[in-house]
Amino acid sequence: xxxxxxxxxxxxxxxxxxxxxxxxxxxxxxxxxxxxxxxxxxxxxxxxxxxxxxxxxxxxxxxxxxxxxxxxxxxxxxxxxxxxxxxxxxxxxxxxxxxxxxxxxxxxxxxxxxxxxxxxxxxxxxxxxxxxxxxxxxxxxxxxxxxxxxxxxxxxxxxxxxxxxxxxxxxxxxxxxxxxxxxxxxxxxxxxxxxxxxxxxxxxxxxxxxxxxxxxxxxxxxxxxxxxxxxxxxxxxxxxxxxxxxxxxxxxxxxx
Amino acid sequence: xxxxxxxxxxxxxxxxxxxxxxxxxxxxxxxxxxxxxxxxxxxxxxxxxxxxxxxxxxxxxxxxxxxxxxxxxxxxxxxxxxxxxxxxxxxxxxxxxxxxxxxxxxxxxxxxxxxxxxxxxxxxxxxxxxxxxxxxxxxxxxxxxxxxxxxxxxxxxxxxxxxxxxxxxxxxxxxxxxxxxxxxxxxxxxxxxxxxxxxxxxxxxxxxxxxxxxxxxxxxxxxxxxxx
Numbered sequence: 001x002x003x004x005x006x007x008x009x010x011x012x013x014x015x016x017x018x019x020x021x022x023x024x025x026x027x028x029x030x031x032x033x034x035x036x037x038x039x040x041x042x043x044x045x046x047x048x049x050x051x052x053x054x055x056x057x058x059x060x061x062x063x064x065x066x067x068x069x070x071x072x073x074x075x076x077x078x079x080x081x082x083x084x085x086x087x088x089x090x091x092x093x094x095x096x097x098x099x100x101x102x103x104x105x106x107x108x109x110x111x112x113x114x115x116x117x118x119x120x121x122x123x124x125x126x127x128x129x130x131x132x133x134x135x136x137x138x139x140x141x142x143x144x145x146x147x148x149x150x151x152x153x154x155x156x157x158x159x160x161x162x163x164x165x166x167x168x169x170x171x172x173x174x175x176x177x178x179x180x181x182x183x184x185x186x187x188x189x190x191x192x193x194x195x196x197x198x199x200x201x202x203x204x205x206x207x208x209x210x211x212x213x214x215x216x217x218x219x220x221x222x223x224x225x226x227x228x229x230x231x232x233x234x235x236x237x238x239x240x241x242x243x244x245x246x247x248x249x250x251x252x253x254x255x256x
Numbered sequence: 257x258x259x260x261x262x263x264x265x266x267x268x269x270x271x272x273x274x275x276x277x278x279x280x281x282x283x284x285x286x287x288x289x290x291x292x293x294x295x296x297x298x299x300x301x302x303x304x305x306x307x308x309x310x311x312x313x314x315x316x317x318x319x320x321x322x323x324x325x326x327x328x329x330x331x332x333x334x335x336x337x338x339x340x341x342x343x344x345x346x347x348x349x350x351x352x353x354x355x356x357x358x359x360x361x362x363x364x365x366x367x368x369x370x371x372x373x374x375x376x377x378x379x380x381x382x383x384x385x386x387x388x389x390x391x392x393x394x395x396x397x398x399x400x401x402x403x404x405x406x407x408x409x410x411x412x413x414x415x416x417x418x419x420x421x422x423x424x425x426x427x428x429x430x431x432x433x434x435x436x437x438x439x440x441x442x443x444x445x446x447x448x449x450x451x452x453x454x455x456x457x458x459x460x461x462x463x464x465x466x467x468x469x470x471x472x473x474x475x476x477x478x479x480x481x482x483x484x
Contacts, residue, residue: 064393093395104390107484108407117404121396149483175393 003075004173004205005040010062010072012055032058034229035072042172045199045206047216047223047237049252054226056209060175063207064096065089077172094122097166097204101178103158105150105165111137112146115165122169136164139201140194156187160194167198174198176208180215188212192219213253216242225249266454273455276442281462283357283437287428290361292421295368299420302328302369303376304402310377312385314398331370336427339367360428360436368424375416379409411482418474422467439463 016028032055040046048056061067062074065081074081081092097118105114115133124132137143140160150158159179166174176195180188196219199206210216216223217240225232227248235253236243244253270277306324308315334342340363344354351359383405391401406413429440439459447456 066389066393090395090397093393096393098390098393100386100390102384102386104384104386106387106404106408108410108481109483118394121394121400151484 001041001043002077003039004042004044004077005038005046005063005207006073006075007036007038007059007062008073008075009035009037010059010069010074011035012058012062012067012069031229033062033069034231036231037072038224038231038234040205040207042205043199043203044222045196045208045220047220048207048209048226049211049213049216049223050226051211051252053228055229056211056224056226057177059224059226060177060207060209063173063175064093064098066098094169095171096173096175097169097171098175098177099159099162099166099179101181103150103155103162103182105158105161107150109149110146111142111148111150111153111161114150114161115168118165118168124169132168133164136168137161139167139198140164154187155183156191159183159191163194163198167202167204170202172205174204174206176206178209178211180210180212188215189218195219213242225252227252269452269454270458273442273446276446277439277459280437280439280442280459283441284425284428284439286357287361287364287431287436287438288421288424290358291364291368291424291428292417294361294365295372295420295424296417298365299369299372300376302373304380304406306373306377307380307405308402310381313388314392314401328370328373331366332374334367336363336367337430339363340431355435357431357437360431360438364424364427364431367427368420371423372416372420375419376413379412379416380405382412383408411478411484414478414481415474418471418478421470421474425463425466425470 010033011031012033013029013031016030020028022028036059048059050056058067062069063076065074069082072082076092076096079092081089084092106117109117112133115136116129119129119132120126134143134146137146140163142157142160142164145153145157150161153161180191183191192215195206195208198204208215208219216237220237222234222236223242224234225244225246232246232249233244235245235249242253244250302324305315306321306328307313309317309321309324340360343363343366347359347362348354351362353359387408388401388405391404396404426440428436428438429444431438432441432444439462443456443459446452447459
């Protein structure tokens with residue numbers, strides 16, 4: 001399988017709150033991601049796991065450059081995103097869908113229009129948009145909700161709209177930032193099945209951030225274990241078990 | 257209580273003034289129409305840029321935000337009457353005259369623009385940041401992101417236009433000072449200077465009905481547009 005996502009020594013720090021100063025009196029920089037390299041293969045479901053503050057969400061956001069890395073390369077399907085101009089990056093992003101913990105749907109637009117929006121901005125032929133939206137809503141089993149507004153939906157339904165919206169322009173990569181953290185266990189299970197189906201049927205590479213070990217065990221092929229901005233190890237997930245080898249990694253994995 | 261005779265005498269006094277009342281009504285509509293429209297366009301643009309240049313937005317720029325914010329604060333610090341006097345050379349240059357409803361509209365438009373700019377900024381700030389991020393992650397152009405922002409904030413924006421319109425109606429009374437005319441001016445000239453209380457009461461009633469109608473339509477539209 002080809003390498004779909006290659007991160008080469010990416011780093012990211014943020015300027016801390018003004019009240020925190022270093023000893024020399026300068027503002028403190030907080031390192032969210034220490035130099036990290038990672039390769040994710042085409043068609044893989046890859047987990048980013050760790051406690052809060054481990055840098056897993058930041059690492060995910062580096063993949064579509066919602067956060068620009070301080071150094072290193074982000075290579076998606078052979079293209080180094082860090083070298084692209086603003087307009088080239090916009091085009092590259094049509095190939096990278098994203099879903100969010102808080103769904104982030106446009107609340108004043110119907111389900112249909114939320115999905116159609118992503119197709120419009122990615123330059124999808126306008127006469128085919130209606131059919132494509134309905135096809136995507138069928139994949140997430142929401143065709144009967146096309147005319148509803150997000151406020152009229154349950155959390156699980158909102159996240160499924162998020163998925164339909166993200167996959168509409170047929171991206172190669174789907175980034176999922178804690179997609180089940182706002183959902184109850186039963187809804188989480190059905191959402192994970194939905195993501196698994198999409199991966200199998202469409203061949204989309206999925207990168208999912210979560211702090212729930214059960215999500216990794218049920219869904220992922222491999223998972224990166226992160227701790228305080230550092231990549232501890234990349235563990236295989238076999239037979240529903242995360243094969244951690246490092247001491248902290250093992251500690252992370254046993255908790256659930 | 258008013259007796260029948262007193263009431264009919266009052267109505268007669270109002271009827272004598274009907275031409276002035278009608279023309280004041282027209283002047284008020286002209287002032288409101290021009291100034292609200294201009295303030296929505298200029299203030300709207302200004303407000304969008306205020307918001308976009310603020311911290312963590314995609315045009316984030318401390319200097320630009322400070323300059324735009326400074327201009328807005330400075331213009332909003334002017335008491336309306338003083339702004340009118342201060343702007344008179346400017347209105348003369350643009351409209352050709354410093355007096356009359358059109359000249360007054362210009363001053364109202366400027367005062368309203370900076371007022372509205374802040375309201376727009378505040379409304380955009382209430383759009384959840386995640387929605388902007390989701391739009392960015394899809395590869396939307398900046399102009400598309402602005403459209404999404406405005407659409408998400410639309411119900412609050414309609415209420416802000418309502419407040420703007422009512423404030424301008426109230427400011428327009430002061431515009432009488434530069435011959436702006438309008439209902440407020442009529443109420444001051446006849447009701448106050450000439451002690452014709454019935455004119456004052458009548459105009460205040462008309463103004464109240466206008467304010468109530470504007471607010472009610474604004475509320476109605478805002479509720480209809482709000483799908484959150």
